[in-house]
Amino acid sequence: MTPNGTEAGSGRTIRAVQISCDVLRALREMDGAGVTELADRLGLSKGTVHGHLNTLHRNEFVVKDGDDYRVSLQFVDFGEHAKENVKVYDVARKETEELAEKSGEFAQFMVEEHGWGVYLHKVNGANAVKTASYVGNRKHLHCTALGKAILSELPRERVDEIVEARGLPRQTENTITDREGLYDELERIRERGIAYDDEEVLQGLRCVAAPLTGYDGTLYGAISVSGPISRMKGERYREEVPEMVQSAANVIEINAAHL
Amino acid sequence: MTPNGTEAGSGRTIRAVQISCDVLRALREMDGAGVTELADRLGLSKGTVHGHLNTLHRNEFVVKDGDDYRVSLQFVDFGEHAKENVKVYDVARKETEELAEKSGEFAQFMVEEHGWGVYLHKVNGANAVKTASYVGNRKHLHCTALGKAILSELPRERVDEIVEARGLPRQTENTITDREGLYDELERIRERGIAYDDEEVLQGLRCVAAPLTGYDGTLYGAISVSGPISRMKGERYREEVPEMVQSAANVIEINAAHL
DNA sequence: CCGGGTCGTTCGCAACTCGCGAACGGAAGA
DNA sequence: TCTTCCGTTCGCGAGTTGCGAACGACCCGG
Numbered sequence: 294m295t296p297n298g299t300e301a302g303s304g305r306t307i308r309a310v311q312i313s314c315d316v317l318r319a320l321r322e323m324d325g326a327g328v329t330e331l332a333d334r335l336g337l338s339k340g341t342v343h344g345h346l347n348t349l350h351r352n353e354f355v356v357k358d359g360d361d362y363r364v365s366l367q368f369v370d371f372g373e374h375a376k377e378n379v380k381v382y383d384v385a386r387k388e389t390e391e392l393a394e395k396s397g398e399f400a401q402f403m404v405e406e407h408g409w410g411v412y413l414h415k416v417n418g419a420n421a422v423k424t425a426s427y428v429g430n431r432k433h434l435h436c437t438a439l440g441k442a443i444l445s446e447l448p449r450e451r452v453d454e455i456v457e458a459r460g461l462p463r464q465t466e467n468t469i470t471d472r473e474g475l476y477d478e479l480e481r482i483r484e485r486g487i488a489y490d491d492e493e494v495l496q497g498l499r500c501v502a503a504p505l506t507g508y509d510g511t512l513y514g515a516i517s518v519s520g521p522i523s524r525m526k527g528e529r530y531r532e533e534v535p536e537m538v539q540s541a542a543n544v545i546e547i548n549a550a551h552l
Numbered sequence: 553m554t555p556n557g558t559e560a561g562s563g564r565t566i567r568a569v570q571i572s573c574d575v576l577r578a579l580r581e582m583d584g585a586g587v588t589e590l591a592d593r594l595g596l597s598k599g600t601v602h603g604h605l606n607t608l609h610r611n612e613f614v615v616k617d618g619d620d621y622r623v624s625l626q627f628v629d630f631g632e633h634a635k636e637n638v639k640v641y642d643v644a645r646k647e648t649e650e651l652a653e654k655s656g657e658f659a660q661f662m663v664e665e666h667g668w669g670v671y672l673h674k675v676n677g678a679n680a681v682k683t684a685s686y687v688g689n690r691k692h693l694h695c696t697a698l699g700k701a702i703l704s705e706l707p708r709e710r711v712d713e714i715v716e717a718r719g720l721p722r723q724t725e726n727t728i729t730d731r732e733g734l735y736d737e738l739e740r741i742r743e744r745g746i747a748y749d750d751e752e753v754l755q756g757l758r759c760v761a762a763p764l765t766g767y768d769g770t771l772y773g774a775i776s777v778s779g780p781i782s783r784m785k786g787e788r789y790r791e792e793v794p795e796m797v798q799s800a801a802n803v804i805e806i807n808a809a810h811l
Numbered sequence: 812c813c814g815g816g817t818c819g820t821t822c823g824c825a826a827c828t829c830g831c832g833a834a835c836g837g838a839a840g841a
Numbered sequence: 842t843c844t845t846c847c848g849t850t851c852g853c854g855a856g857t858t859g860c861g862a863a864c865g866a867c868c869c870g871g
Contacts, residue, residue, distance in 0.1 A: 347562075347563045563850080
């Protein structure tokens with residue numbers, strides 16, 4: 294059994310529950326839908342879908358808006374609880390805000406879950422930069438500075454597991470898409486203690502990230518500063534910003550020690 | 553069939569899905585738990601609970617941390633989607649921030665769902681006041697200014713339905729706990745266009761709220777300003793703040809018109 | 812170093828659930 | 842008015858699922 298599940302398929306799974314999960318995922322992706330629409334998409338009978346929606350509705354996981362069903366706001370409540378369960382959440386959140394202020398740039402905080410990188414906080418500094426990601430968004434780990442910082446502190450077999458499960462899809466022309474290249478990059482990150490993203494996600498955007506690790510080696514996540522290439526260059530990109538990120542990371546790690 | 557489901561129980565429900573929902577709710581309340589713990593609490597066999605957790609884990613709705621299971625961060629993602637589905641979310645969010653800045657107090661935005669009041673945004677003004685509620689939190693509608701503002705714009709039969717389903721539990725000694733008293737209060741709110749909470753939630757805290765309605769009568773939610781009784785009194789409490797709230801509500805309503 | 816207790820996990824079996832498909836009723840459009 | 846589309850209901854039989862017992866790993870105390 295893997296330590297932190299990303300394994301493909303094992304043990305018994307309950308068909309009815311699987312169907313409800315499929316229904317929920319479809320509702321999320323479609324931004325709401327009717328019974329017939331869902332039944333067609335999922336290859337199920339209308340009666341079946343209706344039964345599932347009815348059960349989910351009683352449990353307040355979906356809302357009914359006329360004849361359309363949508364994912365309910367109870368997910369916000371559950372999500373908030375999930376965030377609170379992240380050990381360093383409160384400290385990291387506060388420190389991310391400070392990092393944004395100090396740098397004047399865009400600061401973010403990410404953790405790993407199920408082999409994905411999940412954004413948990415994002416703060417605009419004085420010079421706002423728009424990004425497509427939102428809090429709760431799940432992204433591949435290999436193609437952002439934050440994700441690579443996280444991967445760099447995971448044991449090799451876990452990295453393999455994640456690559457196996459999630460793949461290394463190309464994001465831009467700078468994306469690392471082969472396993473060897475990833476290993477090399479992670480090694481460089483471990484040496485520096487800092488991960489870079491040089492226009493790998495978005496043209497003209499650079500990002501500097503540091504992993505957050507406990508003294509016992511546990512990995513908490515990563516924090517970063519992103520900004521346009523016009524401001525992120527030279528000594529600022531190589532020294533100044535990395536030091537700010539590193540020192541914020543240290544503060545979080547120290548505060549995490551007595552939790 | 554009710555227009556916006558709060559009805560008790562009708563139609564077929566799927567037992568396996570019901571069990572998984574119970575498991576998720578229990579996990580949320582217990583902040584994570586093991587198989588045996590859950591089985592005892594829910595009156596199910598260990599094997600059954602394990603099967604459900606396994607299915608939920610495959611679908612990434614729970615995380616496994618050693619032998620404990622917890623609600624996953626995927627709920628954050630789903631929650632974000634649910635928020636985006638709220639029509640006035642973006643406008644209301646922005647206007648809530650502005651309201652906090654103008655008033656210097658604590659501003660909030662709430663919508664109704666499944667007979668609950670759900671906080672969707674909260675902003676601290678210059679003079680921060682701590683409150684227990686968080687974004688995504690679900691509260692009874694009858695015991696806050698925001699909730700009463702919402703109820704005041706709902707048709708009477710829907711109010712009855714909600715009272716039937718959720719009850720009128722006492723929060724403080726000022727809580728309205730009988731149906732007649734509630735009707736009277738809602739009538740006063742409709743006359744003024746403004747709902748007050750005079751230490752009904754927390755001693756020393758006052759709140760001023762306005763409902764958000766479309767021109768066709770649809771109800772979007774409510775926004776409010778809360779502050780300590782020391783600052784919320786006299787003309788400021790009766791005129792100044794209500795006008796600020798009202799005008800913010802108008803901006804939202806105007807922007808909502810062309811959506 | 813051993814043994815009792817705990818835990819998560821697996822598995823076979825029987826009961827009953829649940830997915831199907833057809834039929835119904837209402838709403839909207841031609 | 843007739844057609845079509847939708848959500849909803851319902852009976853039936855295949856097969857899913859919940860149970861309980863058994864297993865193996867782990868921890869702790871003796």
